[in-house]
Structure formats: structure tokens, C-alpha cells
Amino acid sequence: MCSHNGRNGFLSSSLCLFVALMLLSANAAACTTFAITPGASEDGSMYVGHTNDGVGKDWREIDDISLLYVPAADHAPGTKRPVLYDPNSGSDAAGGKRGGNSSLILGYIDQVPHTYAYYTGSYGMMNEHQLLSGECTDYAKVELGPEPGKRIFYSSELSDVALERCTKAREAVELVGSLIETYGYYGTGETLIFADPEEAWVIEICSSLDEEDGGGLWVAEKIPDGEVFVAANEFRIREVVPGNPDQLHSSDLFSKLEAAGPWSPAAGTLDWLEAVSYGEYSHPYYSLMRIWRIQDTLAPSLNLSPYVENSYTKAYPFSITPDEKVNLTGAFSLFRDHYEGTDFDLSRGAAAGPFGNPYRYLGPDDAHTDFQNASYEQVRGGANPRPISAVFCSYSYVAEARSSLPDPVGGVLWFGPAVAYETVYVPMYAGATGVSAAYTVGDRLTYDPGSAYWTFALVTNWAMLRYDAMIDTIVAEQRELEAESTALVQDTDRQAALLIEAGDAEGAVRLLTNVTVSRGDAIVDAWHDLTGRLIVTYANGLVTDPVTEAVDEPGYPAWWLDETGYQYGPRVYELDELRATGGLNYTESTVWVPKNATFREIQEYI
Known part of the structure; x- marks a missing residue:
């Protein structure tokens, strides 16, 4: 396997080809991600989890269903690192049908003398120094396309560069922020988690609201130790307060938002979510139900309701303290969920079929389209609940960092293919x-x-x-x-x-x-x-x-037979009379009747 220095083997394409490929690509990125800080875990481990719920090829020009180990490497002075276009950057539809991918190099950044070994797929996961990362896509009001030399970074390459170059979570956030401000950002809104054995940060990113501006917007917030953070396709950072030591943001965040119009000093404290996003990702509760599920699972004492007023609800805090500290098995179980035991249980009811299948075929109203904007909200014919364990999952992982052990030993990536x-x-x-x-x-x-x-x-x-x-x-x-x-x-x-x-x-x-x-x-x-x-x-x-x-x-189970017309099947010869008889149920029993019995006599039994 090769290091990213080998990316120089990719050839740049013409801008015309690039635009054509942008129009052809359609993939999915609708993930759930969490961070469990050391004070919230049973043994003091840091955990970062991520489900890669995607369809299609990624920046590697391969399907996003496999793992890549990138070894550490030394680089000669003056070496440049290419930044590759990611086909996953512009589509959020789990049902995306179009194909196509590109080897386009959007630009170059100065390479560093030494890059660290790390695991990556569609996004960076963990490096040799126990720096962990997770990701989910978010719905932003403005999602600009890439432009070579102007907007060259998407979140996937940002997470990889951070793992190549950083050892600490805050260092990674600061590097990502500086790359966005220097080289620009394109594509969907994104949440990235960076965590080391001791602390975890969340950075949220979107395109600039002004298309002429090459830069992007970003804010970051530290997750308090002893707490758990979860994101699921909706920005989670809310109030941004200048001078807050547990927050970082782009240097021109406030001036850009004021110039573009979604916020002004007169409006009071900046609400990041409201300023740059309409909230939910695909339909009501597509994102927020997963937030509720994990927070309620870990902290039932909070009595959180699954029902909220709208996308901008503040019912679910940025992070929560779990009622009981979480171990590794508990971290795995957060991803193994179809809302069992709740009103939204996908393993029950007619839609689950006779044998409790919790997975649903995706229809046009289940996948992501822009269903709301500043003035309107699309009320759809219906949609299935979006579970944490989605049938279109490429892979998931829980990355573990442990301060009590040397880096090569303390970092463990627990990787799970498919669903x-x-x-x-x-x-x-x-x-x-x-x-x-x-x-x-x-x-x-x-x-x-x-x-x-x-x-x-x-x-x-x-x-x-x-x-x-x-x-x-x-x-x-x-x-x-x-x-x-x-x-x-x-x-x-x-x-x-x-x-x-x-x-x-x-x-x-x-x-x-x-x-x-x-x-x-x-x-x-x-x-x-x-x-x-x-x-x-x-x-x-x-x-x-x-x-x-x-x-x-x-x-089949009796309830399914009853609901599917089994009682009208060939249990007597008088099928017309049987079908015309109302109120019949599957009896779950067999009876003997005289061979010359009339249908009226048989009715007494059935």
C-alpha cells in the first residue's frame, strides 16, 4: 500500500471534464458519529464512533466499502501534496443512482517532512499517535462546488491531512481551520470529530455564503470530559461566543455572516445552526431521532422526549453525562439499533413483515433532497424512520485511545464491515x-x-x-x-x-x-x-x-396470516361464501365437520 505522497501519480483533468464529472457523481454520506470522553467511559478510554452510510466511489476512486492503511513517510524538501476531488462531496442521497468518479487534482499544499501512518476509508479514522476522527454530513444553506485553486478542500481530505500531520485533537482542529481559510472549502456541510487520549473536539464546516469568496466557515467546540457527544446529519454547535476558551472559529466568521445577512450583532448571540443551516437533513426526525435515541439510551434520567417543535430545537444538549459509564461493548451497541422497544421500533408492525425485518427499501421520500428552505417546508407523503443501523452502511468503527499505554498499543480501531x-x-x-x-x-x-x-x-x-x-x-x-x-x-x-x-x-x-x-x-x-x-x-x-x-x-405467525387474507384461502370449497363473510379471523385451530355440512354450519366453527 502506498502513502499519500504517491498521489502525485494522479493526473489533473481539464476543467470541462471536471464539471462533467461533478454532474455525473451522486453518492451518499448520511452518517452517525459520537465521541465518548475518558471521564464518561468505564476504563478511561476515549472512544470515537462513525457509521459510513454511503453509496458510491470516494476520493480513492474505489467504492467506499474498504479500509486503507497509509504508512508513515518522509518527504523531500519542496514536495507538494496533491488535494483530490471527492465525488461524495456534492450528494447526500442514499438512493443516488448516478455514477462516475474523478482523479482530478484540485490543487496542492506544501508537504511536511514527515507524515504519520493512519487508517482511512472515505474519511480518516485513526493515526499511529492515537488521534481519532469521525464524521457526518450536514445540510447547509449554501453548498458550493469545488474550483481548482480556489475551493479545493472537502472534509474527507481535511480529515486525512489532519491525521497525517497532527497528534492532538485541538492541533487537528486548528490545522483544519487554517486549511479552510487558506485554500477554501466546497461541498456539503460537515461535522468532524477529532479526539486524542485526553480530549475531544468537534469542528463543523460549510461553504462561505458568498460564492465569490473562496473560503469557508467553521466553528469548533470542545466536548467536556465526562460527557458524550453525538451528531447525525445536523449541525450540533449552537451559540458561538467570542472569547470562549472551549470554542474556536474562523477569523472572519462574524463579519462574513453579517455581510451575508443571516446574522447581525443586534440579533444577539450567534446561533451557528440557525445561521448556516435549515436543520434536518432529509425529513422531520431524520437526524434528531438518532440524537434522541443515543442520548436517551445513555441518560434515561434526562427524560428526553423524542418529539420536538422543529429543526432548531434545543431539547437535546450538545453533550450529555451518561447515567452509567460506557464500556467498549456499550459503545458498539450504540450503533446496533433500530429503535427497538420504542414507538418507532422498525422490527415490529406490518412494514417489518412476518419475521421482524428492521430494514426498509429506500423510496424517494426517504433519501435526502432539499425539503426545506427559508420560506417553505415540503410535507411529504410519508417516510420511514432513519435508524442508526442503516441497511446501506458501508462500514462502521469505534476507535479507541488509551492514555495509559504507549501510542502503538493504546490506539485500537475496532472496524466492522457492512451493516x-x-x-x-x-x-x-x-x-x-x-x-x-x-x-x-x-x-x-x-x-x-x-x-x-x-x-x-x-x-x-x-x-x-x-x-x-x-x-x-x-x-x-x-x-x-x-x-x-x-x-x-x-x-x-x-x-x-x-x-x-x-x-x-x-x-x-x-x-x-x-x-x-x-x-x-x-x-x-x-x-x-x-x-x-x-x-x-x-x-x-x-x-x-x-x-x-x-x-x-x-x-408464518398468526397475526401475519390474519392480516394478509390467509383466512380466505382454500380451507373450504365455498370460497365465494367465505370471502363474503365479514369479521373472520385466522383461527389458529383445526376442526372436523361432517362431510355434508353446509357452509352455514361450517360458519359456527370458523
Whole structure:
């Protein structure tokens, strides 16, 4: 695998080609991200989570379903780092149908003498110094297109540059802010989290409100230690107060907003969300319901209501103190959610089908379009709730940083391919120099059982045939594998730390790399085995025990039969009379009647 210095191999395209490709590209970025600070975690770890709920190719010119490890590199004086166009920057529709990608270099920045090793996909995830990052796309009032030499940065490249060059969260925020002000920003609104073992910051970004201005707008806020932050496709920073030591912002933020009109000093304290965004991303509760769900899950004592007045509600605070401190398994579980047990439970009701399938086919009203503006709000025919675990998820991860351990050991990227609810999070150490090959490949248009993405995506899709039965087997296997990984990490932590303490840093790297690669391979192999068992057991609408050879025909649940007209099926010859009889229900019982019984006599039984 190559470092970003190798990006010089990409050739610039003409501006005409660039514009054409911009019009062709349509991808998705509708993610959920969180940060759990050390004071809010059970063992003092910092956690940053991100679901990459996307469709299409990213800046790497590959589908955004795989992981890339970028090694550390030294660079000669005068070297330039190319900044690549990201096709994901201009579309927010999970149902985007158009394709196309570009290798266009929008511009160059001065390269630094040394860049750090890090993991990235569509966005940077974690570097060798335990700097973590997460992301979600937001709806901004103005979303300008890129312009070579003028607006060259989107959030994906910003997160990568930060991980290449920074070791601390605040340092990353300051670098990102300076790059935006110097080189300009294009595309959708964005929330980025940067966290190190001790502190976490949120930076939110959008295009300048003046198209002639090459720069962008940004604000950042520190997450208080002991608290949890979550974002889900809506800006989360509200009041911006000059001089607040826990906030940073672009140097000309206030003057630009005043000149453009959405804010004036006479209006009082600047509300970042109201000034630059209309709020919700796709339809009412598309974003805010996920915010509510995670905050309510972690702090039920707050008695937060899932119902709000509008997009600009202040019902959900910037960050919350959890009722109980969160451990690693709890962090994973935040992403494994379809609103179970609430009024919005996607695993129940007619839409979930007879077997509790929590996933929905996306329709035109479910995906993102600009449904509101300054004057109007589009009232749609209806939309499905947007769950945290979305069926169009490319991958998710929980990145962990631990101040008690050396950087190569303390940083662990727990990476899960495909849909979060049915994935298995595999540990990848900050100090490793490679990962299992299965996690580095994959294309949505080509089924590849050798890729981690398709290994897990197949199980999710197969489970939807009889979800309520298969999910228990899937979760049991998932828990067993993740428990084994947790024990393996604990043992590896001790061994690697001792090697480093003894001066054998190279031995530690070999150990961390071996564990990272072998554990990834083992989990993919285990999931292939599970896939085979699920296919055999649940093929053809039957439930087959491959050990005992017993075959069961469980059919459908009674409530589903009742709601789908089963009671009007061929249980008597008098079908016309049966259909004309109102108030019938599926009886769940079998009775014997005389062979010459009339339909009126049969009615007494049915």
C-alpha cells in the first residue's frame, strides 16, 4: 500500500471534464458519529464512533466499502501534496443512482517532512499517535462546488491531512481551520470529530455564503470530559461566543455572516445552526431521532422526549453525562439499533413483515433532497424512520485511545464491515503496519466472497429472509467473536507494552501487526462458516437442523396470516361464501365437520 505522497501519480483533468464529472457523481454520506470522553467511559478510554452510510466511489476512486492503511513517510524538501476531488462531496442521497468518479487534482499544499501512518476509508479514522476522527454530513444553506485553486478542500481530505500531520485533537482542529481559510472549502456541510487520549473536539464546516469568496466557515467546540457527544446529519454547535476558551472559529466568521445577512450583532448571540443551516437533513426526525435515541439510551434520567417543535430545537444538549459509564461493548451497541422497544421500533408492525425485518427499501421520500428552505417546508407523503443501523452502511468503527499505554498499543480501531447491527468489530492496532487483505478490497458491483464487506453484507441480506429467527444466531456468534477479540487485545496490550519498555519497538510492531492481520482473517473465516450454517438451516423457507436432519415447516405467525387474507384461502370449497363473510379471523385451530355440512354450519366453527 502506498502513502499519500504517491498521489502525485494522479493526473489533473481539464476543467470541462471536471464539471462533467461533478454532474455525473451522486453518492451518499448520511452518517452517525459520537465521541465518548475518558471521564464518561468505564476504563478511561476515549472512544470515537462513525457509521459510513454511503453509496458510491470516494476520493480513492474505489467504492467506499474498504479500509486503507497509509504508512508513515518522509518527504523531500519542496514536495507538494496533491488535494483530490471527492465525488461524495456534492450528494447526500442514499438512493443516488448516478455514477462516475474523478482523479482530478484540485490543487496542492506544501508537504511536511514527515507524515504519520493512519487508517482511512472515505474519511480518516485513526493515526499511529492515537488521534481519532469521525464524521457526518450536514445540510447547509449554501453548498458550493469545488474550483481548482480556489475551493479545493472537502472534509474527507481535511480529515486525512489532519491525521497525517497532527497528534492532538485541538492541533487537528486548528490545522483544519487554517486549511479552510487558506485554500477554501466546497461541498456539503460537515461535522468532524477529532479526539486524542485526553480530549475531544468537534469542528463543523460549510461553504462561505458568498460564492465569490473562496473560503469557508467553521466553528469548533470542545466536548467536556465526562460527557458524550453525538451528531447525525445536523449541525450540533449552537451559540458561538467570542472569547470562549472551549470554542474556536474562523477569523472572519462574524463579519462574513453579517455581510451575508443571516446574522447581525443586534440579533444577539450567534446561533451557528440557525445561521448556516435549515436543520434536518432529509425529513422531520431524520437526524434528531438518532440524537434522541443515543442520548436517551445513555441518560434515561434526562427524560428526553423524542418529539420536538422543529429543526432548531434545543431539547437535546450538545453533550450529555451518561447515567452509567460506557464500556467498549456499550459503545458498539450504540450503533446496533433500530429503535427497538420504542414507538418507532422498525422490527415490529406490518412494514417489518412476518419475521421482524428492521430494514426498509429506500423510496424517494426517504433519501435526502432539499425539503426545506427559508420560506417553505415540503410535507411529504410519508417516510420511514432513519435508524442508526442503516441497511446501506458501508462500514462502521469505534476507535479507541488509551492514555495509559504507549501510542502503538493504546490506539485500537475496532472496524466492522457492512451493516452495523450484524457486523463483527475487529481490532486493528495503531502500531500495526498492515491489515487482513479481506478488509482492503471490495466493490459493490462485483460479489467477492474474499472481501470482508461482502462476507458480512451477504449475512445481513440472507437474514432478512427470516430475521427474527436468524438474528439470535448472528448475535450469539458476534458476541463470542468480539469477546475473544477483547481478551486477545488485553493479552496483546501487556505483551506489546513490555516489548516497548524493554526497548524492542520492532518486536512490538511485529506482534501488533500479526495480531491485527490474523484476527481479521480469523473473523472473516468464522463469518464464512456462519454463512454456510445459515444458508443450510434456512434455505427454501424451511428450518433444517444439519446435525439431526430434522426439518421444520414453521410457516408464518398468526397475526401475519390474519392480516394478509390467509383466512380466505382454500380451507373450504365455498370460497365465494367465505370471502363474503365479514369479521373472520385466522383461527389458529383445526376442526372436523361432517362431510355434508353446509357452509352455514361450517360458519359456527370458523
